[in-house]
Amino acid sequence: MALTTNGRPMTLTEPVGSTTRRHQDLAALPIRPRPSLKRWISYVLAAYVGLIALEMLFFNQNWQWDVVGSYLFSQIVISGLLNTIQLTVLTTVFGLIIGGVIAWCRLSNLAVLRTFSLLYIWVMRAMPPLVMLLLIYFVGALVPNFSIGIPFGPSFLDIPANQVISQFSAAVIGLSIYLGAYSAEIFRGGVQSLTAGQAEACKALGLSPTKAYVKVLGPQVVRNITPAMANEVITIFKNTSLVSVIGYTELLTTVQNVYAVSFETIPLLTVAVIWYLVLTSLAMVGQSLLERHFGKGFNRRKGSVPRSTQVEGSEGPVAPNPLTDVLAAKDEK
Amino acid sequence: MTTTAQTTQSIRPILELVDVTKKYGDFCALDRVNFTAAPGSVTCIVGPSGSGKSTMLRTMNMLETIDGGAIYFHGEMIGHTVHGQHRYPVSDATARKQRLNFGMVFQNFNLFPNYTALENVTLAPISVRGKSKPEALAAGEELLGKVGLAEKKNNYPSELSGGQQQRVAIARALAMEPEILLFDEPTSALDPELVGEVLSVMQRLARTGRTMVIVTHEMGFAQDVADEVIFMDAGRIIEQGPPRELFQNPKTDRAKKFFASVAREQAEEHSHA
Numbered sequence: 345m346a347l348t349t350n351g352r353p354m355t356l357t358e359p360v361g362s363t364t365r366r367h368q369d370l371a372a373l374p375i376r377p378r379p380s381l382k383r384w385i386s387y388v389l390a391a392y393v394g395l396i397a398l399e400m401l402f403f404n405q406n407w408q409w410d411v412v413g414s415y416l417f418s419q420i421v422i423s424g425l426l427n428t429i430q431l432t433v434l435t436t437v438f439g440l441i442i443g444g445v446i447a448w449c450r451l452s453n454l455a456v457l458r459t460f461s462l463l464y465i466w467v468m469r470a471m472p473p474l475v476m477l478l479l480i481y482f483v484g485a486l487v488p489n490f491s492i493g494i495p496f497g498p499s500f501l502d503i504p505a506n507q508v509i510s511q512f513s514a515a516v517i518g519l520s521i522y523l524g525a526y527s528a529e530i531f532r533g534g535v536q537s538l539t540a541g542q543a544e545a546c547k548a549l550g551l552s553p554t555k556a557y558v559k560v561l562g563p564q565v566v567r568n569i570t571p572a573m574a575n576e577v578i579t580i581f582k583n584t585s586l587v588s589v590i591g592y593t594e595l596l597t598t599v600q601n602v603y604a605v606s607f608e609t610i611p612l613l614t615v616a617v618i619w620y621l622v623l624t625s626l627a628m629v630g631q632s633l634l635e636r637h638f639g640k641g642f643n644r645r646k647g648s649v650p651r652s653t654q655v656e657g658s659e660g661p662v663a664p665n666p667l668t669d670v671l672a673a674k675d676e677k
Numbered sequence: 678m679t680t681t682a683q684t685t686q687s688i689r690p691i692l693e694l695v696d697v698t699k700k701y702g703d704f705c706a707l708d709r710v711n712f713t714a715a716p717g718s719v720t721c722i723v724g725p726s727g728s729g730k731s732t733m734l735r736t737m738n739m740l741e742t743i744d745g746g747a748i749y750f751h752g753e754m755i756g757h758t759v760h761g762q763h764r765y766p767v768s769d770a771t772a773r774k775q776r777l778n779f780g781m782v783f784q785n786f787n788l789f790p791n792y793t794a795l796e797n798v799t800l801a802p803i804s805v806r807g808k809s810k811p812e813a814l815a816a817g818e819e820l821l822g823k824v825g826l827a828e829k830k831n832n833y834p835s836e837l838s839g840g841q842q843q844r845v846a847i848a849r850a851l852a853m854e855p856e857i858l859l860f861d862e863p864t865s866a867l868d869p870e871l872v873g874e875v876l877s878v879m880q881r882l883a884r885t886g887r888t889m890v891i892v893t894h895e896m897g898f899a900q901d902v903a904d905e906v907i908f909m910d911a912g913r914i915i916e917q918g919p920p921r922e923l924f925q926n927p928k929t930d931r932a933k934k935f936f937a938s939v940a941r942e943q944a945e946e947h948s949h950a
């Protein structure tokens with residue numbers, strides 16, 4: 345049966361004349377967005393800028409796209425690229441582990457751990473990454489042997505610094521401890537963004553702190569920190585170009601070495617930029633996958649539920665306010 | 678009503694607070710609070726804002742530490758262990774175990790936003806109680822059915838109304854099969870028209886003989902389900918007794934004033950509705 349908007353059966357007292365039919369026909373017309381001058385102007389501007397970019401990129405002989413093409417997949421560039429990727433992956437893994445540990449120390453209730461993490465973050469933030477890389481690479485000049493033992497006393501194990509520190513390990517260590525300091529603060533921010541209620545609900549349900557973090561709090565932290573962390577990781581991946589100062593040949597150093605001989609500066613820098621774009625795209629795809637996975641439940645309501653279905657009047661919940669009557673009766677006395 | 682005041686004397690209390698004191702700096706949030714709950718009894722805690730109702734409730738399952746007094750569960754001290762002439766707080770692991778005897782329902786629900794309704798209910802049974810997944814899922818679905826949300830099991834909290842979220846929270850607390858259920862103003866974050874659905878679930882629970890302690894402003898509800906009502910002010914229990922007695926003949930001026938003002942408020946609400 346047809347119902348009116350307020351749920352009563354439609355009474356057929358109104359004439360279903362031609363006016364009603366016309367109204368229905370008009371109501372069936374599809375809805376389009378309003379034509380807008382602003383939109384057309386924006387299209388024209390975009391086309392104009394696009395053409396300029398096209399001209400600059402493809403009709404300017406100085407780019408030397410043929411040279412770019414010949415180097416893009418050349419063995420030397422690819423090996424530099426692989427070094428960059430390797431360095432980025434290792435640095436990210438170690439850096440995030442260090443960051444997690446430092447953040448955990450920073451939030452600890454042991455004063456010693458808190459102080460240690462604060463000192464770490466303070467020093468590492470103060471240090472330009474370039475200086476850090478140089479210091480670690482030349483650490484042998486400062487500490488000839490890494491030894492485990494009693495300070496000022498005997499040592500049990502001695503390893504010469506030169507054996508541990510190579511260009512590669514110095515690069516990984518330097519960038520990791522740098523990323524560690526920055527990511528620690530991001531982790532801490534993520535943890536502090538949790539509402540106290542979430543941790544309390546975990547406690548009330550008897551979850552151990554570890555389980556609470558793995559199951560409930562951690563995923564929420566990851567969701568909160570993904571954009572900031574993606575920034576850090578992408579920054580680190582570009583900062584790998586700094587390791588050229590200690591002679592490690594990653595992507596940028598490789599192309600620099602090539603154009604130092606061939607003088608094809610612009611095409612080779614273009615090759616590097618293209619690869620950086622590719623890697624950044626990958627990182628951003630990863631970021632959006634992470635955000636989608638950990639954002640579940642946080643997206644806005646999928647389809648709003650009609651309010652009327654949510655009220656359960658049928659239960660006959662509570663007698664309406666006996667207290668008022670009780671107290672009213674008392675007042676009369 | 679399940680239990681009356683007379684039977685409380687003969688049955689060993691399930692929960693007992695003795696001279697419980699809680700301080701925030703110099704401020705005394707709880708001042709020598711004494712309270713016993715018989716198994717299966719329903720206690721409502723009422724009182725003005727800031728009187729220490731939440732604090733009292735939260736000391737029971739050790740979400741707040743206490744500065745004096747003791748809490749006994751089935752006659753055993755919880756939260757502290759006695760060593761000679763001193764007491765020490767129990768280890769975190771022990772506190773966790775003791776806390777499992779209590780289920781808690783919060784004013785703001787505190788559902789886990791990254792899990793569906795059913796996952797919220799089954800998470801702790803699986804990872805704390807070590808239940809198998811199918812077993813927990815079956816129990817969880819049954820509980821969601823009991824609170825009237827069987828068809829919402831795959832919705833995330835953000836897709837549920839406040840009343841529905843709170844009912845999921847009740848199911849989540851029940852899933853751990855606690856002996857005592859604690860409610861902290863479970864309906865005061867809800868729109869008036871959603872209060873009823875939550876109260877009716879709680880009313881049904883009360884009838885099944887569960888021990889419940891409820892902080893509430895719903896006097897009508899308290900009158901219906903409570904065996905005992907506690908009136909608090911400034912960190913103290915001022916009066917306590919069966920709801921009818923307490924509501925009809927408050928002995929202290931403080932309680933008289935409070936009940937009168939609540940009655941006025943609720944009368945206003947009704948005249949608006």
Ligand SMILES: Nc1ncnc2c1ncn2[C@@H]1O[C@H](COP(=O)(O)OP(=O)(O)OP(=O)(O)O)[C@@H](O)[C@H]1O
Binds near residue numbers: 725727
């Ligand atoms: N962390 C804290 N630090 C200092 N004072 C606190 C803290 N938590 C609570 N208090 C104080 O303790 C007193 C009791 O608080 P409590 O939350 O138990 O009140 P309540 O009776 O639940 O009030 P309401 O009805 O508003 O929820 C209040 O005066 C409050 O200001």
Ligand SMILES: [Mg+2]
Binds near residue numbers: 730731732861862
């Ligand atoms: Mg409160």
